[in-house]
Amino acid sequence: MANTIRLYLTCIRNTLEAAMCLQNFPCQEVERHNKPEVELNTSPGLIMNPVLICRNEAEKCLIETSINSIRISMKVKQADELENILAKKFLRFLSMRAEAFQVLRRKPVQGYDISFLITNYHCEEMHKHKLIDFIVQFMEDIDKEISELKLSVNTRGRLVATEFLKQFI
Amino acid sequence: MAAVAVHQFAECITCHAWSPDQSMVAFCPNNSEVHIYKLFGEKWEKMHVLSKHDQIVCGIDWSLKSNKLVTVSHDRNSYVWSQEGTEWVPTLVILRLNRAALCVQWSPKENKFAVGSGAKSICICYYEQENNWWVSKLIRKRHESSVTNVAWHPDNILLATTSTDGKCRVFSTYIKGVDSKESESSSSDLKFGEQIAQLDLSVTWAFGVRWSPSGSILAYAGHNSMIHFIDDVKSNPSAQSIPLRDLPLRDLLFLSDRVVVGVGFDCNPMIFTADDTGLWSFTKFLDQRKAAPSSSRGSQLSEAFGKLYGTSKQVPSNDTVEPSKTRGGAHENCITCIVPLWKRGNTTLCRFSTSGLDGKVVIWELDIPK
Numbered sequence: 001m002a003n004t005i006r007l008y009l010t011c012i013r014n015t016l017e018a019a020m021c022l023q024n025f026p027c028q029e030v031e032r033h034n035k036p037e038v039e040l041n042t043s044p045g046l047i048m049n050p051v052l053i054c055r056n057e058a059e060k061c062l063i064e065t066s067i068n069s070i071r072i073s074m075k076v077k078q079a080d081e082l083e084n085i086l087a088k089k090f091l092r093f094l095s096m097r098a099e100a101f102q103v104l105r106r107k108p109v110q111g112y113d114i115s116f117l118i119t120n121y122h123c124e125e126m127h128k129h130k131l132i133d134f135i136v137q138f139m140e141d142i143d144k145e146i147s148e149l150k151l152s153v154n155t156r157g158r159l160v161a162t163e164f165l166k167q168f169i
Numbered sequence: 170m171a172a173v174a175v176h177q178f179a180e181c182i183t184c185h186a187w188s189p190d191q192s193m194v195a196f197c198p199n200n201s202e203v204h205i206y207k208l209f210g211e212k213w214e215k216m217h218v219l220s221k222h223d224q225i226v227c228g229i230d231w232s233l234k235s236n237k238l239v240t241v242s243h244d245r246n247s248y249v250w251s252q253e254g255t256e257w258v259p260t261l262v263i264l265r266l267n268r269a270a271l272c273v274q275w276s277p278k279e280n281k282f283a284v285g286s287g288a289k290s291i292c293i294c295y296y297e298q299e300n301n302w303w304v305s306k307l308i309r310k311r312h313e314s315s316v317t318n319v320a321w322h323p324d325n326i327l328l329a330t331t332s333t334d335g336k337c338r339v340f341s342t343y344i345k346g347v348d349s350k351e352s353e354s355s356s357s358d359l360k361f362g363e364q365i366a367q368l369d370l371s372v373t374w375a376f377g378v379r380w381s382p383s384g385s386i387l388a389y390a391g392h393n394s395m396i397h398f399i400d401d402v403k404s405n406p407s408a409q410s411i412p413l414r415d416l417p418l419r420d421l422l423f424l425s426d427r428v429v430v431g432v433g434f435d436c437n438p439m440i441f442t443a444d445d446t447g448l449w450s451f452t453k454f455l456d457q458r459k460a461a462p463s464s465s466r467g468s469q470l471s472e473a474f475g476k477l478y479g480t481s482k483q484v485p486s487n488d489t490v491e492p493s494k495t496r497g498g499a500h501e502n503c504i505t506c507i508v509p510l511w512k513r514g515n516t517t518l519c520r521f522s523t524s525g526l527d528g529k530v531v532i533w534e535l536d537i538p539k
């Protein structure tokens with residue numbers, strides 16, 4: 001059980017190491033502009049083939065890279081309805097505060113739960129291996145967080161129900 | 170055999186160039202200025218700040234004989250700076266570009282310079298004595314995407330370019346009045362803008378094109394972690410492509426006809442040598458990397474990390490995610506620029522400097538076997 005997540009994360013880490021080779025590249029379409037090419041999507045020659053890494057049907061990671069930016073989208077494991085709601089709310093909470101994270105994208109890509117956008121400017125300011133560590137750590141922590149949240153929701157529900165039903169004893 | 174000097178100048182350096190006597194270095198600290206530092210004994214002092222550009226300065230070249238600096242920027246402009254007294258005086262060069270300029274290089278005779286741009290064209294600029302300004306001639310056709318690097322052939326006429334369409338092209342830049350007609354060259358080659366060759370070896374973006382000192386070998390790097398060597402481009406080209414073990418290269422330098430240094434995303438210069446038959450191969454990394462142990466691991470695991478540099482094999486015993494290996498080399502971030510440092514009187518090159526996104530300029534020295 002623990003092994004499959006190791007493989008999944010190692011695969012993502014290796015792919016990111018290869019894909020995160022970004023450089024400053026001024027826009028070819030508009031003069032004086034410098035925009036992340038993976039978001040613009042205007043020049044197919046500047047965008048590489050996207051890589052999809054699937055752990056199973058529920059969990060996958062899409063890595064789209066271009067000459068000056070990389071977009072990493074993740075679909076988090078959601079076993080039941082409760083996890084669905086928790087994941088959605090938690091990730092929405094994070095995405096709304098995307099400025100604090102710098103590399104987070106405000107809206108996830110269609111079909112995924114959360115997306116990161118890393119540009120060459122991030123690679124210049126921060127160490128590449130630290131960025132990759134952050135992304136992989138994030139993926140690991142998300143699963144733990146959602147399990148913890150689910151556990152606390154269930155515990156609280158049980159406590160509230162016990163207290164409420166005491167009056168009928 | 171390693172880094173001779175490491176200087177931290179800024180947070181991030183885009184490109185750099187050395188003065189003819191190697192006492193001054195000009196670089197762009199990832200903004201629209203060019204800083205010139207001079208070495209006084211042991212300390213570097215900021216001598217000049219050239220701030221004429223509006224956007225990031227992406228190319229600087231310092232001509233060795235005429236002591237002129239040429240800078241190009243993403244704002245589509247280029248300036249030629251000449252030192253008058255203690256000040257640097259800029260001369261605007263009208264490049265007639267409608268997109269950013271990406272790279273610049275003085276020709277070997279320093280009467281022309283070439284600029285590659287995002288407008289899918291190259292500008293060849295030369296000085297017109299009568300009007301006292303720099304004129305540019307554009308090569309507009311052929312390129313399908315941005316021109317990332319340009320390299321002059323030692324004969325001052327042929328120019329090799331690499332582009333993000335993956336191709337390396339060689340053009341003739343003969344300009345009447347500036348270039349003297351060579352008797353050996355055939356007249357068909359001499360037309361300005363004539364494409365001599367197009368090399369399709371790389372399937373991804375191509376960077377870092379260079380000619381060997383004799384002009385017989387052309388080398389360039391592809392973003393798919395390959396380096397291509399082409400012998401005898403004009404008449405009978407024969408190519409060799411070497412895949413690299415790790416990340417792609419950004420720039421190359423020929424130290425001699427048989428030794429090439431490549432720098433790139435590995436943060437470590439790589440040496441390639443050709444044997445007597447002309448077969449190129451990867452020799453070694455220049456920087457001695459210390460395999461630093463990760464924080465909470467035992468010594469056995471850290472040994473394994475050291476051995477498995479570049480390949481993260483899955484170790485089933487540990488439960489938490491392994492952090493990335495810490496670097497121990499001179500550069501901490503991608504190396505973007507490599508510049509030769511010729512020693513006075515020497516014909517072979519054994520010193521060069523690299524600058525990278527970590528803001529360091531590192532000088533390397535290498536003993537090349539004859």
